[in-house]
Amino acid sequence: MEPWDVTVIGGGILGTSFAYWLAHRYEGRIAVLEKESQVAQHTSRRNTGVVHRPFYLDPIERRVFARSSQVAYGMWKEYAARRGLPWVPVSTFEVATREDAVPRLDKYLQWGLANGMGEDELEVLTPAEVRRHEPNIRCHGAIWSKTDTGVDYPAFTEAMRDEAEQAGARFLLRAEVDSIEVAGDALEIRLAELGGGATYLDPRSRIRVRASRNSAPIRTRFLINCAGGNSIDIAHMLGVGREYTDLHFRGEYWEIDPAWHSLSSRNVYTVPKHPELPFLDPHWIVRADGRREIGPNAVPVPGPFTYRGWIDDPKEAVAKLFERPFRNKLRAVVNPDFVTLASEEWASSVSKRVMADRVKEFLPALREQYLTRPGTAGVRAQVIDRRGTFVKEAIEIVGPRSYHITNYNSPGATGAPAYAAWTVNRLARSGALDHLKAKPAKATGLGDFDAICAAIDATTPEPSRAMAAA
Ligand SMILES: Cc1cc2nc3c(=O)[nH]c(=O)nc-3n(C[C@H](O)[C@H](O)[C@H](O)COP(=O)(O)OP(=O)(O)OC[C@H]3O[C@@H](n4cnc5c(N)ncnc54)[C@H](O)[C@@H]3O)c2cc1C
Numbered sequence: 001m002e003p004w005d006v007t008v009i010g011g012g013i014l015g016t017s018f019a020y021w022l023a024h025r026y027e028g029r030i031a032v033l034e035k036e037s038q039v040a041q042h043t044s045r046r047n048t049g050v051v052h053r054p055f056y057l058d059p060i061e062r063r064v065f066a067r068s069s070q071v072a073y074g075m076w077k078e079y080a081a082r083r084g085l086p087w088v089p090v091s092t093f094e095v096a097t098r099e100d101a102v103p104r105l106d107k108y109l110q111w112g113l114a115n116g117m118g119e120d121e122l123e124v125l126t127p128a129e130v131r132r133h134e135p136n137i138r139c140h141g142a143i144w145s146k147t148d149t150g151v152d153y154p155a156f157t158e159a160m161r162d163e164a165e166q167a168g169a170r171f172l173l174r175a176e177v178d179s180i181e182v183a184g185d186a187l188e189i190r191l192a193e194l195g196g197g198a199t200y201l202d203p204r205s206r207i208r209v210r211a212s213r214n215s216a217p218i219r220t221r222f223l224i225n226c227a228g229g230n231s232i233d234i235a236h237m238l239g240v241g242r243e244y245t246d247l248h249f250r251g252e253y254w255e256i257d258p259a260w261h262s263l264s265s266r267n268v269y270t271v272p273k274h275p276e277l278p279f280l281d282p283h284w285i286v287r288a289d290g291r292r293e294i295g296p297n298a299v300p301v302p303g304p305f306t307y308r309g310w311i312d313d314p315k316e317a318v319a320k321l322f323e324r325p326f327r328n329k330l331r332a333v334v335n336p337d338f339v340t341l342a343s344e345e346w347a348s349s350v351s352k353r354v355m356a357d358r359v360k361e362f363l364p365a366l367r368e369q370y371l372t373r374p375g376t377a378g379v380r381a382q383v384i385d386r387r388g389t390f391v392k393e394a395i396e397i398v399g400p401r402s403y404h405i406t407n408y409n410s411p412g413a414t415g416a417p418a419y420a421a422w423t424v425n426r427l428a429r430s431g432a433l434d435h436l437k438a439k440p441a442k443a444t445g446l447g448d449f450d451a452i453c454a455a456i457d458a459t460t461p462e463p464s465r466a467m468a469a470a
Contacts, residue, residue: 001216001218001219002029003029003186003219003220003221004029004030004031004218004219004220004221005026005028005029005030005220005221005222005435005436006022006026006028006029006030006031006220006221006222006223006224006433006436007030007031007032007033007187007189007218007220007222007223007224008022008030008031008032008033008223008224008226009032009033009177009223009224009225009226009227009234010032010033010034010225010226010227010228010230010231011032011033011034011036011038011039011040011157011161011171011173012039012040012042012043012044012157012226012228013040013044013153013156013157013160013412013413013416014044014226014228014405014408014412014416014419014420015032015034015224015226015227016032016039016040016157016160016161016164017160017416017417017419017420017421018224018226018420018423018424019032019160019161019164019169019171020160020161020163020164020167020169020417020420020444020446021417021420021421021424021449022169022424022436023164023165023167023168023169024163024164024167024439024442024444024449025424025428025438025439025449026433026436026437026438026439027168027436027437027438027439028168028435028436028437029170030168030169030170031169031170031171031172031218031220032164032169032170032171032172033172033175033176033177033189033191033218034171034172034173034174034175035174035175035176035177035192036173036174037173037174038158038173039154039157039158039161039171040153040154040157040158042228042229042304042305042378042379043228043229043378043379043380043412043413044153044154044157044228044413045153045154045376045378046251046307046376046377046378046379047153047251047378047410047413048283048285048295048296048410049150049151049152049153049285049287049288050092050148050149050150050151050267050285050411050414051072051073051076051148051149051150051151051414052069052148052410052411052414053069053070053073053092053112053117053121053145053147053148054066054067054069054070054111054112054115054116054117054411055094055108055109055111055112055115055117055122055143055145056094056108056111057069057111057115057411058111059111059114059115061392061393062392062393064393064394064419064422064456065393065394065411065412065415065419066111066115067115067116067418067455067456067458068414068415068416068418068419068422068456069115069411069414069415069418070115070116070117070455071415071418071452071455071456072414072415072416072417072418072419073147073149073414074447075417075418075446075447075452076149076151076156076414076417077149078447079156079159079417079445079446080151080156082445083159083445085151085152085155085156085159086150086151086152086155086288086289087149087151087288088149088150088151088286088288089146089147089148089149089150090148090149090150090265090266090267090286091144091145091146091147091148091266091267092144092145092148092266092267092268092269093125093130093133093134093137093139093142093143093144093264093266093267093268093269094108094142094143094145094268094269094270094271095130095137095139095140095141095142095268095269095270095271095362096139096140096141096142096270096271097139097140097270097271097361097362098140098273099140101140101270101271102140102141104271105124105141105142105143105271106124108122108143108271109122109124109143112143112145117145117147120146121145121146121147122143122144122145122146123143123144123146124141124142124143124144125141125142125143125144126141127139127140127141130142133266134264134265134266134268136263136264136363136364136365137264137268137362137363138362138363138364139362148267150267150286150287150288151288152288152289153413160417160446163444163445175191176191176192177189177190177191177192177227177234177237178190178191178192179237180223180234180237180238180402181217182238182400182401183217183219185221186219186220186221186401187219187220187221187223187238187400187401187402188217188218188219189217189218189219189220189223190217190218191218220401221401221435222401222402222403222432222433222435223399223401223402223403224402224403224404224405224427225399225402225403225404225405225406226405226408228304228381228408229246229248229303229304229305229379229381230304231381231404231405231406231408232244232245232246232381232383232406234404235397235399235404235406238399238400238402238404239399239400240397240398240399240400240402240404241395241397241399241404241406243385243386244383244384244385244391244395244406244407245383245384246381246382246383246384246406246407247300247381247382247384248300248301248302248303248304248306248379248380248381248382249279249298249299249300249301249345249379249380249382250296250298250299250300250301250306250307250349250377250378250379250380251279251295251296251297251298251299251377251378251379251380252295252296252297252299252348252349252355252374252375252377253285253293253294253295253296253374253375253376253377254293254294254295254352254355254356254371254372254373254374254375255291255292255293255371255372255373255374255375256291256292256293256294256370256371256372257369257370257371257372258292259370260292260366260370261290261292263284263292263363263365263366263370264284264286264292264363265286266286267283267284267285267286268283268284268362268363269281269283270283270361270362277298277390279296279298279380279409279410280297280298280345281358282294282295282296282297282348282355282358282359283295283359284359284362284363293375294355294356294359294366294371295355295375296377296378297345297348297349297355297358298345298380299345299346299348299349300345300346301379303379304379304381305379306379307377307378307379308377352368352371353368355371356368356370356371380409380410381406381407381409382407382409383395383406383407391407393407394406394407394408394409394412394419395407396423403423403427403432405423417446417452418452418455418456419456421446421449421452421453422452422453422456422457425449425453425457
C-alpha cells in the first residue's frame with residue numbers, strides 16, 4: 001500500500017485539530033490512527049469543559065498556551081455558533097482563599113490584559129462585591145473572568161473530524177500503535193492486534209486494514225504524535241524524548257444535587273496554593289448542560305487510563321513505575337512536598353467528606369450529602385524532566401521523520417485548534433511538509449489559517465531546520 005503522507009497518532013482534540021488543518025491546507029494522504037472506536041474518548045472528553053481565558057497564564061513563561069487560548073477563544077465562539085454547539089458563558093470567579101493570595105489577583109489582571117483580553121472581560125472584586133454577585137462565596141477577594149465559557153469538547157472534536165474528513169483526511173479507528181521503526185524514507189507503524197485478529201475500519205470512508213502480527217505495517221512519510229497520555233511512550237519508540245518520563249494524576253469530580261445548584265451560578269476556582277502545581281485545587285464547576293460539579297483533585301495513579309481504582313493491570317503498573325528514565329520519577333516522588341501533597345489528594349479520593357471540605361473553604365454552605373455521585377474522571381499525564389521537575393508548557397520533540405507533542409495539558413482543549421494551526425505552519429516553514437502539495441488558500445469554518453498563526457507567532461522562535469532533515 002502506498003505510504004500515507006502524514007499520519008497523526010491520537011484522535012483527541014489535538015490530533016483532530018492537526019488533521020483538520022493538514023487536510024484543509026494540503027493535497028495528500030493524511031491519516032489519523034486512534035485506538036478507540038470514536039474520537040475524544042480520553043482527556044478531551046474527561047475534563048472540566050471550560051474554555052479558559054488566559055488571565056492566569058504568565059504571558060512570558062506560558063506564552064504559547066496563553067496566546068493559543070486567547071486566539072482560540074474567538075475561533076471556538078464562532079465555530080459553536082456556526083455548528084449549533086453549546087456555548088455557555090458562565091464566567092469564573094478565581095478567589096483568594098488566603099490574605100496573602102490577594103496580590104495575585106492584580107497580577108492576573110495584568111497578565112490577562114497582556115495576553116490580549118479586553119478590559120471589560122476582567123474585574124478585581126472585594127469580598128463584599130463577590131458576595132453581592134454570589135452570596136455563598138467566602139474569600140479575601142476575587143478576579144472575575146467574565147468570558148470563561150462552558151462547552152462540550154467531544155462535540156467540538158467530532159465536528160472537526162467531520163470537516164477534516166470532508167477535506168480528505170481519513171480516521172482509522174480502533175488502530176492502536178504498538179511499535180514504530182524507521183524504514184528508508186518512511187516510518188513503519190505496527191498496530192496492536194485486536195481481539196480475534198479482527199480488522200478495524202472507518203465506517204464512513206470504508207477503509208479496512210488487517211491488524212494482525214503478520215499483516216504489513218502502515219507506512220508513512222511523516223508522523224505527528226498527539227497520543228496524549230501515551231505520547232512519551234510513542235516518542236521513546238523512535239528513540240527521542242528519553243530525558244523525560246511521566247507521572248499520571250487522576251482528576252475526580254463529584255456531581256452536586258440539583259437542589260443545591262444555586263450555591264453558585266458561576267465557576268469558582270481558587271488562586272493555587274502551589275503555583276508550580278496549579279492543577280491540585282478542586283473547583284466548583286458549572287457545566288455547559290447546567291450540571292454542577294466539584295473537582296478535580298489530582299490522585300497519583302499508575303497509568304493514563306486508570307479511571308477507577310488504583311491499578312488496572314498490575315504488570316503494566318510495575319513496568320510503568322520502573323520504566324526509564326527512572327531517576328526523574330525518583331527525584332519527584334522522594335521530594336517531601338510531593339509526598340505530603342499526594343497523601344492529601346489520596347485522602348480526597350478515598351473520602352467524599354475530605355473532597356467536600358476542600359471546597360467548603362470558599363463555599364462553606366456546601367455539605368457532604370449534596371455530593372450525589374462521582375462525575376467522569378480524567379487523567380493528566382505530567383511530564384518530569386531529569387531534575388524531577390514538573391514541566392509546565394507543552395514539550396515539542398523533533399524525531400526521525402516525526403514531530404512529538406507531549407505534556408499537552410490544561411488549558412490544552414481551549415487552545416487546540418489555534419496551537420495546531422500554528423504548529424502546522426512551523427512544520428511547513430521547517431520543510432517537514434515539503435512532500436505535500438499545498439491547496440489553494442480558502443476560508444475554513446475555524447477561521448483564517450494565516451491570521452491565526454500570525455496572532456500567535458509574534459516572537460516565538462523558529463523550529464530548527466533539523467526538523468526537515470530528520
Ligand atoms: C482533569 C482534567 C481537566 C481538564 N480541564 C480542562 C478544561 O476545562 N479546559 C481545557 O482547555 N483543558 C482542560 N484539560 C486539559 C485538556 O483536556 C487536554 O489538554 C486535552 O484534552 C489534550 O488533548 P489531546 O488530544 O492531546 O489528548 P487526548 O484527548 O488524551 O487524546 C489522545 C488520543 O490518543 C489516543 N492514543 C493513545 N495512545 C495511542 C496509541 N498507541 N495508538 C493510537 N491512539 C492512541 C487516545 O486514545 C486518545 O484518543 C483538563 C485535563 C484534565 C486531566
